[in-house]
Amino acid sequence: MKKSRSVRLIAALGALALVIAACGDGGGEFEAGELGAVEVGADEAIQIRSLNAITGEVAFLGIPNENAIRMAVDDYGQIAGRDVNVGTGLDDLCSADGGQSAAQTIVADSAVVGVIGTSCSGAAAAASPLLSDAGLSMISASNTSPSLTSDLEGTAGENYYAGYYRTAHNDLFQGQAAANFVFENLDLTKVALIHDGDPYTNGLTTAFENAFTELGGEIVVHTAVSVGQTDMVPVLTEVAAGEPELIFFPIFPAEGTAIAQQVSGVAGLEDVVLMAADGLSVTNFLDLPESENMYFSGPDTRFDENTNEATDLNGEQFLADYESEFGEAPSADFWGHAYDATTMLLTAIEAVAVEDGDSLWIDRQALRDELNSISGFDGLIGSITCDEYGDCGANVISIFQHNNLDDHQASKANILYTYSG
Amino acid sequence: MTTTTSPSKTSRRFRFNWVDSFLWFIRVSALIAIVIGIVGSVQLFLEGEGPTAEQWRDLVISGLSTGFMYGLIALGYSMVYGVLGFINFAHGEVFMSGLMVSLIAATLMFENGFWDANPTLALLIVLSISMLVSTLVAVLAERIAYRPLRGAPRLIPLITSIGVSFFLQYAFAGIFGVATRSYPPAPGNLGNDVEFLGIAIEGTKLLVVGVALISMVGLWWFVAKTKTGRAMRAVAEDKEIAGLMGINVDRTIVTTFAVGGAMAGVAGLLWALLFRAVDFLTGFLPGIKAFTAAVLGGIGNLPGAMLGGVLLGLFENVGPLLVLNGLGIPAVSQLKDAVAFAALVLVLVFRPTGLLGERLGSEDRA
Structure with a gap:
């Protein structure tokens, strides 16, 4: 009892000292917006967090995202004389459970301003409401499910919450691109779709179905695996x-591998064409002999010439830096998106941060307004403009055919079709 | 005497009982749903919709081969239950460990060309490594985790086995990593179709069924005809009396685990041929399915375990398309596991002891 009373006294004195110090500097009192503001002291760091799938089967997707985030923070440097701290990388486990528990960890720390993540749409659907309620802004580099933002025609998706942004494309574009390619370039009209119940896979097969039937094609089977x-x-x-003439299965490697390996043993599917999406265009799936000649849709990653305006780094330099720092090429396609997402967040923080005496104040609502107003930001992925539901991606989708088992980069350069949303 | 207190048989037979009538309601409606589903599928088939005759045949064959593999794993559950009266939930991981370790040999042989040059020898090498590792893991688990608990209430080794299961999963995740790895494709011309009894069957599936049958016959001979087998049956009957009769109970129990592990090792080879993909969680679902198969066939009964496995494989492969598709349910294949476990519930509703099981006395129940 005694102790707590003395602590309170010290705290009160400290607060008084702060007020006097603030007045002494002649600064006006900072007015926080409706979501509150984060105060960063003189020798404190600005706290942001990385929330990506860094363990488990989908780690190939989250690890390059987190690496790119750390590179962006290093390249960006200080904001108003303060370091930016990403902390320990949090894990979304590519599941709703993982997204939820990581989001709870983040909101428990009131110093956190923004989050770069999640990797998986399923995790975002659980994390986004918690982070949104706490007034945070999150920017995902690789969520693509339409349900997280909008249908692009002004209706919010069922999992859209304010403060959610992404630099990845909306899968309505990818569905359209894949459908166009199959219908027009491959000239096939009967397609079977397989998803696994996750918002990413289900969102993409649904987008494909709508686009493909619109074009005049027929979806003969739309089914799911567990x-x-x-x-x-x-x-x-x-x-x-x-x-079907073609099977489109935009799922993840564990189940995708089983499908690719068993498809030839099923009567009637000996000559079927296989097509998948960015979730399978990853090293250990592309190593499979069965994946040869398959088609893959995904974000166009020809970023060599694009320069990020915040750090003056271009895609080619990024890949060189990445390789020298981590000893391998990025294992998935969203490194540019993660780098841009981080620099966007830091640029926005710098724009809204107000120095008030020794403290730096970052207003949460102002940060969201700033992110919403981003227009024509030059990133590695191209020109970034955010719409009112947080879709900021460059929306360029390309489709390649995997024709070189030994050199995946050569395969990925074998682009047959490009679609720009 | 009023009917409520009367124990007489006649009054009991006519008494209205909510639980019984509810069970009958479930039995009857399940049967009706299954019949409607099958009729619907037959109609679809006659209209030329749905799978063709050839595809149905392939489904049955693939169900049988998967089922025989489940049966082999189920033998391990059943044997341990018969002898010790507890469910060894780590048995799925025993299966996974052999599968995971022999992958190293398979990959090496595939890379230097031995795999396709000497298919028989290559498969025998994979088989022996898989059996050896699975046996070793099963025996070690018995020695380290279960033997110290001998005589403890049955729930305790049961919970311990769940712990052993997690330990093995994450030990393998630590050693081999979490990525899905893949066995090389079936060696030689094994993947081609073979003519068998007038129908073309994929070579690997025929081999799977053949290997499973040989192992099953071998196991039956071991249990029924050898001295050790007799000792196992004696220990299963009554540990104390068997000990008094001069049987080394500890050694017999170790043998039981070893034989169950070896069967899981054989199942490992079959998995490598059928599905190829392996990761550290691979043992979990087949383990649960094999446990289901063991209960389906009547736990503690060896032919029952095999029969349960085969039926379960058939149900989960054919069931979704045959019954659920006929009922007009969309995306039926993701309900494959649900069908397998629903089949278990249905069999138990009709026959609570499992297909070949006998009613256990209350003291024998886990």
Whole structure:
């Protein structure tokens, strides 16, 4: 009891000292907006967080995102004389559970201003409401599910919450690009779709279905596998019964591998064309002999010439830096998006930060307004403009055919179709 | 005497009982749903919709081969239950460990060309490594985790086995990493179709069924005809009396675990041929399925475990398309696991002891 009373006394004295110090500097009192503001003391760092899938089967996606975030923070340097601290990388586990518990960890720390993440749409659907309620801004580099932003026609998606932004494309573009390619370039009209129930995979197959039927094609089967399933003969038999010419399965490597390996053993699917999306255009799937000649849709990553305006780094330099720092090429396609997302957040923080005496104040609502107003920001991924539901991506989708098992970069350069949203 | 207190058989038979009538309601409606589903699928088939005859045949074959693999794993559950009366939940991981370690040998042989040059020898090498590792892991688990708990209430080794299961999963994740790895494709011309009894069957699936049958016969011979097998049956009957009769109970129990592990090792080879993909969680679902198969067939009964496995494989492969598709449910294949476990519930509703199981006395129940 005694102790707590003395602590209170010290705290009160400290507060008084702060007020006197502030007045002594002649600064006016900072007025926080409705979401409150974060105060960063003189020798404190500005806190942002990385929330990506860094363990488990989808770590290939989250690890390059987190690496790119750290590179961007280093390249950007200080804001108003203060360092930016990313802290320990948090893990979204590529699941709703992981996203939720990581978001709870983040909101428990009132010093955090913004979050770069999540990697997976399923994790974002759980993390976004918590972070939004706490007044934070989050920018994802690789969430693509339409449900997280909007249908691009002015209706918010079911998982949209204020303060959510992304530099990744909205999968409505990817669905359209893939459908156009199949219908016009491959000249195929009967397609089977397989998703795994996740918002990313389900969102993409649905976008494909809508675009493809609009073009005049036919979706003969639209089915799903469950995560962890290894025996694909039943689902492939269900697919075979629809006699598709092409199977589009934009899922993740564990189940994707099983499908690619078992498809040739199912009667009626010997000659079917296989197509997948960015979730499978990853090293260990592209190593499979069965993935040869498959088509993959994904973000166009020809960023060599693009320069990020905040750090003056171009895509080619980024890849060189990445390789020298981490000893390998990025294992997934969203490194540029993660780098741009981070520099966007830091630029916006710098724009809204107000120095008041020794403290730096970052107003949470002002930060969101600043991010919403971003227009024509030059990033590695191209010119970035945010719409009112947080879609900031460059929306350029390309489709390549995997024709070189030994050199994935050469395969990824074998681009047959490019779509710009 | 009023009917409420009367124990007489006639009055009991006619008494209205909510639980019984509810169970009958479930039985009847399940049967009706299944019949409607099958009729619907047959109609679709006659209209030329849905899978073709060839595809149905392939589904049955793939269900059988998966089922035989489940059966082999189920034997391990059933044997341990028969002898010790507890469910060894780490058995799925015993299966995974052999599979994971023999992947190293398979990859090496594939890379230097031995895999395709000497298919038989290559598969025998994979088989022996897989059996050896699985046996070793099963025996070590018994020695380290279960033997100190001998005589403790049955719930305790059961919970311990869940701990062993997690330990093995994450030990393998630490050693081998978490990425999904893949066995090389079936060696030689094994992947091609083989003519068998007038129908073309994929070579690997035929091999899977053949290997499983041989192992099953071998196990039956071991349990029924050898001295050690007799000792196992004696220990299963009554540990104390068996000990008094001069049987080394500890050694017999170790043998039980070893044989169950070896069968899981064989199943590892079959998995490598059928599905190829492996990661540290690979053992979990087949383990649960094999446990389901063991219960389906009547736990503690070896032919029952095999029968349960085969039926479960068939149900989960054919069931979704045959029953659920006929009922007009969309995206049926993701309900494959649900069908497998629903099949278990249905069998238990009709036959609570499992297909070949016998009613256990209350003291024998786990």
